[in-house]
Amino acid sequence: MEMNLKIKVANRLIGEEEPAFIIAEAGSNHNGKLSQAKELIDAASRGGVDAVKFQLFKAEFLYAPQHPAFSIVKENEFPRDWLAELTTYANKKGILFLASVFDREAVDLLMKTDTPAFKIASSDTVNLPLLRYAASKKKPIFLSTAMCNLADIYEAIEVIRNEGNEQIVLMQCSALYPTEPSQVHLRAMDALKGAFRRPVGFSDHSLGILLPPVAVARGACAIEKHFTLSRKMKGPDHSYAIEPDELKLMAQNIRTVEQSLGSLEKVMLPEEKKLARRESLFARQDIGQNKEITAEMIEVKRPATGVEARFFLAFVGRKAKRAIKKGDPLLWQDAEA
Incomplete structure (x- = not known):
């Protein structure tokens, strides 16, 4: 049929x-x-x-x-x-x-x-x-x-x-x-x-x-x-x-x-993204330019304005392209690969 x-x-x-x-x-x-x-x-x-x-x-x-x-x-x-x-x-x-x-x-x-x-x-x-x-x-x-x-x-x-x-x-x-x-x-x-x-x-x-x-x-x-x-x-x-x-x-x-x-998609809603109510990476201390970033220099906090927390280990070992102040969100463009 x-x-x-x-x-x-x-x-x-x-x-x-x-x-x-x-x-x-x-x-x-x-x-x-x-x-x-x-x-x-x-x-x-x-x-x-x-x-x-x-x-x-x-x-x-x-x-x-x-x-x-x-x-x-x-x-x-x-x-x-x-x-x-x-x-x-x-x-x-x-x-x-x-x-x-x-x-x-x-x-x-x-x-x-x-x-x-x-x-x-x-x-x-x-x-x-x-x-x-x-x-x-x-x-x-x-x-x-x-x-x-x-x-x-x-x-x-x-x-x-x-x-x-x-x-x-x-x-x-x-x-x-x-x-x-x-x-x-x-x-x-x-x-x-x-x-x-x-x-x-x-x-x-x-x-x-x-x-x-x-x-x-x-x-x-x-x-x-x-x-x-x-x-x-x-x-x-x-x-x-x-x-x-x-x-x-x-x-x-x-x-x-x-x-x-709703839909069959399972994604973050645009409104949820605006709230940024998830964790991301932040500087635990001041990080000087060209300084190698260690795990001790990073902390996970809200809001989700920085690199996602899942990339914590991927960020360790990179060098800071600029001076980063304590409490600033860590961004991919802040560090060399």
């Missing part, structure tokens, strides 16, 4: 050496109210994330009416006639509008709003007909991988690729809400990247905001996190979601982590 470690969503590159793409997952926390959906978009915009995401599930496409889950899902559906208005609203707020698709109708509706990408929930990673249809639209796909083994993920990727679509981000996650830290398995991101040579992100269902920055430190190129206006609200997704102030702090922490990663 060829390497494709970067993709592009709208004007944002996602992958190695790029800032993490942060998705604020609103889920069904709109509670069926358009005004509340807009408040969620407002909070996501203020939180400094890249995208806000909702879920376009429809009970009739997921369960038979007699199934116990049917009524719960029905109550929490995202009204599809909101799509155009909320997409425009999000764009005006400076963030992207994304949605998880669970059926072909949802794919078509998002195409009408020129969605920048599709999200495929873990439950549908093995829904190959849906994957095939979404992939045929040639939009980037965020592919969640809970409940999946490597064979499931390989098959899903091949279905997408067979439609001529290489724009895939694999999302490590679990299908447990909330997820305990011991169930998160961030190291699985390494396995996904190694096996499939694709950008890998982390969809976090744990409580709090600790793990997304940790995931970024381990190489996650995208982060998805459920959020709500208040955990006190009624609904299936509110209790484990983070609130707006936490979302903003999480995004800030992620950006701080990215800054702290």
Whole structure:
């Protein structure tokens, strides 16, 4: 499988050496109210994330009416006639509008709003007909991988690729809400990247905001996190979601982590060099011109304004080219070879 470690969503590159793409997952926390959906978009915009995401599930496409889950899902559906208005609203707020698709109708509706990408929930990673249809639209796909083994993920990727679509981000996650830290398995991101040579992100269902920055430190190129206006609200997704102030702090922490990663080089920083907080060679006594420099004439002190202390023995035995005063730093140009 060829390497494709970067993709592009709208004007944002996602992958190695790029800032993490942060998705604020609103889920069904709109509670069926358009005004509340807009408040969620407002909070996501203020939180400094890249995208806000909702879920376009429809009970009739997921369960038979007699199934116990049917009524719960029905109550929490995202009204599809909101799509155009909320997409425009999000764009005006400076963030992207994304949605998880669970059926072909949802794919078509998002195409009408020129969605920048599709999200495929873990439950549908093995829904190959849906994957095939979404992939045929040639939009980037965020592919969640809970409940999946490597064979499931390989098959899903091949279905997408067979439609001529290489724009895939694999999302490590679990299908447990909330997820305990011991169930998160961030190291699985390494396995996904190694096996499939694709950008890998982390969809976090744990409580709090600790793990997304940790995931970024381990190489996650995208982060998805459920959020709500208040955990006190009624609904299936509110209790484990983070609130707006936490979302903003999480995004800030992620950006701080990215800054702290730095480069692969191990060198003295320019600012450290200015501090000169290391030892160097100094004259322990006055040294006359043409005088041979002995070990007794040299001492090691701070700051590092003279010859580095490691060259102590290399400096012994040289002749002073000039008179050197006690306490002066010793420089290479002060002594003959």
